[in-house]
Amino acid sequence: MSTSALEIRQVSKVFVKKERDRARFAHVKREKVVALANVTLSVNRREIFGVLGPNGSGKSTLIRLLSTLLIPDKGTIRIFGHDVEKEEFEVKRLINRVSVDAAFFKKFSPLENLTYAARLYGMPMREAREKMRQIMLHLGLKEETFNQPMEHMSRGMQQKVAVARGFLTSPTLLLLDEPTTGLDPHSKRNVQGFVRQIRAEHDATILLTTHDMEEANRLCNRIAIIDEGKIIALDTPEGLKSLVSKRNDHEPTLEDVFIQLTGKKIEEKEVE
Amino acid sequence: MNTLVREMRGAFAFIERNINLVRRYWGWELVWLIYSLVNSLAVTYIGAGMERISGQSLDTQYLITYLLVGTLIWSYLSVIFYSISEMIAWERWEGTIEYTFMAPVSRLTHLVGTTLFAIVYGVLRTLVILLIVASFFHLDLSGANIPGAVLLLLAGSVSFVGLGIVAAVLPLLYPERGAQMTNAAAAVLLLISGVYYPVETLPGWLQVISAASPATYVIRGMRACLLHGESTRALISTVLVLIGAGIVVIAMGLLIFRQVERYAKRAGRLKRSG
Numbered sequence: 001m002s003t004s005a006l007e008i009r010q011v012s013k014v015f016v017k018k019e020r021d022r023a024r025f026a027h028v029k030r031e032k033v034v035a036l037a038n039v040t041l042s043v044n045r046r047e048i049f050g051v052l053g054p055n056g057s058g059k060s061t062l063i064r065l066l067s068t069l070l071i072p073d074k075g076t077i078r079i080f081g082h083d084v085e086k087e088e089f090e091v092k093r094l095i096n097r098v099s100v101d102a103a104f105f106k107k108f109s110p111l112e113n114l115t116y117a118a119r120l121y122g123m124p125m126r127e128a129r130e131k132m133r134q135i136m137l138h139l140g141l142k143e144e145t146f147n148q149p150m151e152h153m154s155r156g157m158q159q160k161v162a163v164a165r166g167f168l169t170s171p172t173l174l175l176l177d178e179p180t181t182g183l184d185p186h187s188k189r190n191v192q193g194f195v196r197q198i199r200a201e202h203d204a205t206i207l208l209t210t211h212d213m214e215e216a217n218r219l220c221n222r223i224a225i226i227d228e229g230k231i232i233a234l235d236t237p238e239g240l241k242s243l244v245s246k247r248n249d250h251e252p253t254l255e256d257v258f259i260q261l262t263g264k265k266i267e268e269k270e271v272e
Numbered sequence: 273m274n275t276l277v278r279e280m281r282g283a284f285a286f287i288e289r290n291i292n293l294v295r296r297y298w299g300w301e302l303v304w305l306i307y308s309l310v311n312s313l314a315v316t317y318i319g320a321g322m323e324r325i326s327g328q329s330l331d332t333q334y335l336i337t338y339l340l341v342g343t344l345i346w347s348y349l350s351v352i353f354y355s356i357s358e359m360i361a362w363e364r365w366e367g368t369i370e371y372t373f374m375a376p377v378s379r380l381t382h383l384v385g386t387t388l389f390a391i392v393y394g395v396l397r398t399l400v401i402l403l404i405v406a407s408f409f410h411l412d413l414s415g416a417n418i419p420g421a422v423l424l425l426l427a428g429s430v431s432f433v434g435l436g437i438v439a440a441v442l443p444l445l446y447p448e449r450g451a452q453m454t455n456a457a458a459a460v461l462l463l464i465s466g467v468y469y470p471v472e473t474l475p476g477w478l479q480v481i482s483a484a485s486p487a488t489y490v491i492r493g494m495r496a497c498l499l500h501g502e503s504t505r506a507l508i509s510t511v512l513v514l515i516g517a518g519i520v521v522i523a524m525g526l527l528i529f530r531q532v533e534r535y536a537k538r539a540g541r542l543k544r545s546g
């Protein structure tokens with residue numbers, strides 16, 4: 001059995017953007033966009049691993065590759081020893097994902113959406129129902145909202161249901177793609193506490209992408225900084241901060257590291 | 273055993289999801305039912321009015337039943353076709369496609385759940401239309417072979433499941449217009465399958481194409497059963513051909529779906545919502 005939870009070796013992904021040329025009839029312009037370029041990293045079991053990068057840097061592409069939603073052009077990805085391309089089904093049983101866009105059947109209630117997810121993951125319903133209730137209450141959702149249509153809920157509440165869906169199946173590798181975006185500070189703390197809890201109780205490994213430097217600093221054992229599809233730094237939060245310690249008169253923060261290494265602020269560039 | 277239970281739970285996820293979609297979008301369902309009902313009535317009234325249109329003496333009762341069989345069978349088969357082809361389109365509309373495709377559930381299980389729902393839903397919906405339309409016309413089905421007709425309909429459903437899977441790849445390939453493209457595919461089947469007229473009415477080249485449509489055999493067989501009381505024994509060869517063709521089309525559909533799913537994952541087509 002592999003000692004790493006996740007092994008990414010020389011992975012590249014290029015997308016072809018097609019755009020109709022208005023000046024020339026039936027002519028389509030094709031532009032190659034490099035989302036990831038030769039990315040190599042490994043994540044240890046029970047580690048909370050952060051990926052920081054500006055919008056469009058390749059973070060979500062990386063998460064989608066790990067989620068079996070994209071196939072790499074080059075390189076290999078192994079999750080607990082299983083190749084994501086060749087052993088897709090085994091990988092799917094081990095993972096779950098929370099993404100920044102809380103996608104649901106909008107007219108369904110949280111319970112209906114979570115029931116759908118639980119059945120897809122083959123969970124016994126008695127166990128699943130109890131777990132859904134517990135997780136949603138823990139995340140601060142009130143019981144009276146459990147049966148109300150998702151479309152009537154605020155963005156933050158929808159995101160909490162998305163988080164509950166990710167935690168529901170107790171994944172061995174949890175992929176969190178900006179999970180706390182849109183949440184109030186209290187809810188953020190709840191989610192962060194839950195991330196630690198799921199690691200402690202379920203022996204889970206967590207890969208987290210975030211724009212929140214404080215969140216990354218607080219949660220992550222190690223952090224990779226990614227820009228234009230390449231990993232430009234990888235270390236513990238303290239290790240990363242030591243890279244800039246001599247250049248500033250104040251105690252360095254992850255944001256200082258980020259700005260210095262990428263030359264950008266975290267919010268820069270267009271959305272992926 | 274564990275795997276079987278897991279897959280059954282997965283299949284039930286799609287059945288329950290579709291029941292919930294019908295409950296939540298009941299307004300759409302009602303509009304769609306009224307549309308189908310009015311369409312069936314309008315088509316059947318063409319038969320009722322043929323004597324006046326042509327100014328000749330015709331067997332109006334036969335014409336009414338002929339058109340009614342066509343319109344009802346088409347209503348049922350198109351429900352099967354759309355329910356299955358929409359298994360992807362719904363996920364596109366709601367934006368949940370990535371979550372469903374990430375789940376450890378096989379595409380076959382996805383299909384089994386969707387098909388079971390489609391058949392039950394299609395039968396119930398067609399029965400409602402039949403009951404209402406029957407109250408407008410005098411239908412004489414005393415000489416009809418009803419068990420034979422049911423057998424034929426179930427056998428024909430298998431092929432339409434396969435065609436539905438093939439059509440389901442369109443929303444996977446074309447996020448914005450894939451669902452509309454399935455309408456065009458259904459319209460072609462309607463034209464060539466002899467739903468409202470004998471296929472012999474079509475130009476020779478279209479008759480050749482009509483031979484490839486499973487609906488041609490279902491509708492022809494249903495008319496033989498319901499209008500002429502054809503025996504079940506005489507239908508066996510058609511039933512076997514339909515089941516055989518259905519199995520081939522389903523296998524082909526799954527293969528095509530698998531390839532297109534891989535392409536969508538290579539090209540990043542799962543991400544965008546329609």
